[in-house]
Amino acid sequence: MEDGEEREWGAKAWTYLSSVRSLSPLIQCITNFVSMDLTANTLLSAGASPAMLHSPNESPDFTPQVNALYINVGTLSDNWLPAMELAAQLASKLNKPWVLDPVAAGASRFRLKACLDLISLKPTVIRGNASEIIALAKASFPSTKGVDSSHDSTDAVEAAKSLANSSGAVVAVSGAVDFVTDGNRIVGARNGVPMMQKITATGCAVTALIAAFVATDPSHAMEATASALAVFGVAGELGMETARGPASLRTHLIDSLHGLDQTAVISGVKITAI
Numbered sequence: 001m002e003d004g005e006e007r008e009w010g011a012k013a014w015t016y017l018s019s020v021r022s023l024s025p026l027i028q029c030i031t032n033f034v035s036m037d038l039t040a041n042t043l044l045s046a047g048a049s050p051a052m053l054h055s056p057n058e059s060p061d062f063t064p065q066v067n068a069l070y071i072n073v074g075t076l077s078d079n080w081l082p083a084m085e086l087a088a089q090l091a092s093k094l095n096k097p098w099v100l101d102p103v104a105a106g107a108s109r110f111r112l113k114a115c116l117d118l119i120s121l122k123p124t125v126i127r128g129n130a131s132e133i134i135a136l137a138k139a140s141f142p143s144t145k146g147v148d149s150s151h152d153s154t155d156a157v158e159a160a161k162s163l164a165n166s167s168g169a170v171v172a173v174s175g176a177v178d179f180v181t182d183g184n185r186i187v188g189a190r191n192g193v194p195m196m197q198k199i200t201a202t203g204c205a206v207t208a209l210i211a212a213f214v215a216t217d218p219s220h221a222m223e224a225t226a227s228a229l230a231v232f233g234v235a236g237e238l239g240m241e242t243a244r245g246p247a248s249l250r251t252h253l254i255d256s257l258h259g260l261d262q263t264a265v266i267s268g269v270k271i272t273a274i
C-alpha cells in the first residue's frame with residue numbers, strides 16, 4: 001500500500017516539477033542576504049524565474065506581475081518589515097499565493113511579532129524548522145537557539161496543526177521527515193540527507209521552491225508544498241552520492257535539481273499520509 005501511495009505522490013511531484021519547468025513562474029523573493037544566491041540558483045535550476053525585488057517603491061508595480069511572492073525574515077531590519085508587509089498585502093489582495101519563511105521566529109520579540117503580523121496577512125504556506133513552528137504556535141519568546149532548530153520535526157507536528165488551523169495557511173515543518181498539514185490532513189516526506197543542515201540557507205531555498213510549485217497550482221497548496229520538499233530532498237540525496245562535504249553538496253544539489261528526470265522523481269519521492 002505504502003509503495004503505491006509513494007508512487008502516486010512521485011507522479012504528482014513529477015507533474016509539479018514539469019509544470020515549473022514549462023511555465024517558469026516568476027517568483028518575487030524578499031529574502032535575507034545570506035540566502036539570496038542559493039535561493040535564486042535553486043529556483044533557476046528548478047526552472048522558475050527568481051526576482052529579488054524588495055523596495056516598497058517597486059512592489060505596487062511589480063507584485064501584480066508575479067506568479068507568487070516569497071517572504072523570508074532571516075535578516076530582518078526595521079525598514080524591510082514595511083516592505084514585506086506591503087508586498088504581502090498586495091499579493092493577498094490580488095489573490096496571488098505567498099509563502100512565508102519565519103527564520104528564527106522565536107529569537108527576539110521583534111522577530112516574533114513581525115512573523116505573527118505577517119501571518120495575519122494570510123500566507124498561503126508557512127515553512128519553518130521545528131523550533132520556528134513551535135515558537136509561532138505558542139507565540140513564545142525566547143524559544144529558539146537562533147536560525148537552527150533545537151527540536152526534531154516530529155516534536156512540532158501538533159504545533160504545525162495548531163498553526164495551520166489558527167492561520168488558515170498550509171504549514172510545513174522541515175527536518176529528517178518534512179511534515180505538511182492543512183490542519184486536518186498530514187503528510188510526511190522522508191527525503192533529503194542530514195548534510196543539508198550543514199549548508200546555510202537550504203531551508204530558505206526549499207521555501208522558495210515551495211512558492212514556485214504552489215504558483216503552478218495555487219488551489220492545491222498542500223500537495224504542491226509536499227512535492228517541493230520531496231523533490232528538493234531527492235536532489236539532495238542524488239547530490240550526496242558525489243559530494244565530499246557541505247560545500248560540494250551545495251553545488252551538486254543544484255546540479256541534481258536541474259537534471260532530475262521522471263524516473264528519479266517517481267522512484268525517489270517518499271511521501272505518505274501520517
Ligand SMILES: Nc1ncnc2c1ncn2[C@@H]1O[C@H](COP(=O)(O)OP(=O)(O)O)[C@@H](O)[C@H]1O
Pocket residue numbers: 128129130147148149174175176177178191192193194195196197201202203204206229232233
Ligand atoms: N536530518 C535530515 N535528514 C534529511 N534531510 C534533512 C534533515 N534535516 C534537514 N533536512 C532537509 O534540509 C532542508 C532544510 O531543512 P532545515 O534544516 O530543517 O531548515 P532550516 O534550514 O530552515 O533550519 C530541508 O529540505 C529538509 O528536508
Ligand SMILES: Cc1ncsc1CCOP(=O)(O)O
Pocket residue numbers: 032034035074075103147199200201202203204205
Ligand atoms: C545564518 C542566517 N542568519 C540569518 S538568516 C540566515 C540563513 C538561515 O538559513 P536557513 O534557515 O535556511 O538555515
Ligand SMILES: [Mg+2]
Pocket residue numbers: 103104128129147203204
Ligand atoms: Mg530556516
